[in-house]
Amino acid sequence: MSTATVDSVGRGTKASKASKDHKKPTAAALKGAIQLGIGYAVGNLSSKPDRDVLMQDFSVVESVFLPSEGSNLTPAHHFPDFRLKTYAPLAFRYFRELFGIKPDDYLYSICNEPLIELSNPGASSSWFYLTSDDEFIIKTVQHKEAEFLQKLLPGYYMNLNQNPRTLLPKFYGLYCIQCGGVTIRVVVMNNVLPRAMKMHYKYDLKGSSYKRRASRKERVKPCPTFKDLDFQEMHEGLHFDLDTYNALMKTLQRDCRVLESFKIMDYSLLLGIHVLDRKPLVRGNRCDSRKGQKVLYSTALESIQGNVKDPEPVADDDTLGGIPAKHKDESLLIFLGIIDILQSYRFIKKVEHSWKALVHDGDTVSVHRPNFYADRFLKFMGSTVFKKIHRKLSHQCQSCILRYFCNFSLETHGVVVAAGYTSFNQPDLLPQSAVSFESAQNEEEDAENRSFFYAAQIPGSLQNPVLNDESQNCLMT
Structure with a gap:
């Protein structure tokens, strides 16, 4: 027996x-x-x-x-x-x-x-x-x-x-x-997490909130692994440039749909954060007699970049394939991967979800239907954990685009311009606001943006006019 x-x-x-x-x-x-x-x-x-x-x-x-x-x-x-x-x-x-x-x-x-x-x-x-x-x-x-x-x-x-x-x-x-x-x-x-790079923060994230906080025993470890509620308290989101954010979320969406099709749930995103500004890169414990193999697509950056020209990308020796990111004024390298995917939504998991839902909000517990789990996971990653860096238009770009809209309206609607004011075939009336970025340089940036968008909505202009080359270049900058 x-x-x-x-x-x-x-x-x-x-x-x-x-x-x-x-x-x-x-x-x-x-x-x-x-x-x-x-x-x-x-x-x-x-x-x-x-x-x-x-x-x-x-x-x-x-x-x-x-x-x-x-x-x-x-x-x-x-x-x-x-x-x-x-x-x-x-x-x-x-x-x-x-x-x-x-x-x-x-x-x-x-x-x-x-x-x-x-x-x-x-x-x-x-x-x-x-x-x-x-x-x-x-x-x-x-x-x-x-x-x-x-x-x-x-x-x-x-x-x-x-x-x-x-x-x-x-x-x-x-x-x-x-x-x-x-x-x-x-x-x-x-x-997923190379030892040669010091991880200042490490997270196991599921997108749920029920009991998703590191235990006291875990917190006293030299390199603890925190969870979802800890992340929301310790970080306000990790910011990426637009292309990186889109590539990362596209990869996550594709992977989650694959897991959903296999009826897999309760997986996690293992996330390691290296703060570049805090300490110099820590090397160590990597075999000196042989360099890393650099397996294809094995690093975080290689795993999300699907449209690179180099068919055999090699991780940079200084970053070990980490994804550049920002948190407030800190420069970061992010290492991540989906782990624990060998949990299917079998009968025992359905029972576990039902039991936990009796004592807590069913939508917040980790175990859930695969489609709900994937949607909640993606929503949490795309809105709470990962965020886009929104670049503001420079004064030069704003002036260039404004100049185009003014010229377009002048040529099309016969606008009379005198002493910095515009009037649409009504010389006896002044517009509600005279737009001049040069005179508004000392105002707050949000006031400048309001002036810019007001100028872009000049009456009589087309909804989607074709910009000239100079304006297009500014928009793409």
């Missing part, structure tokens, strides 16, 4: 009576088995010819036993005996190739040096390991999540073919390690 247990590093495992005869593997042994297993699986793939991915490839699970003394097919190792299961190996090989990850680089990143264990601020029992070169995150997942990911692969394949630039997690491999009665499943993903 099987019983559920939790191993020394906090992961859910399954043990049986037979496992009592085995010595429970240490955390270091499990990490080593993960590295050895992935190395064996990727190396074994090199003997298989390249071909198109077929539908049946997504459901394949390959299993091999790796005894410590080695065998005709497997290498000897100093870890306890373990069994390795590799899910959809050909499909994941295609995903790695799509993002420009070469097998040798993938193996070097994962297997060359010990994995770095990271803390998990979330509610899940998952643990995270980071490769020494900062490229990949290895996350433990539950059986249901691994099963759901494998079912998701055909749709994921279709979406990546249509749009490789995405803020969704980039999955590079799914594996299962069974060692000494302990079973762990791990997924290899892109690293």
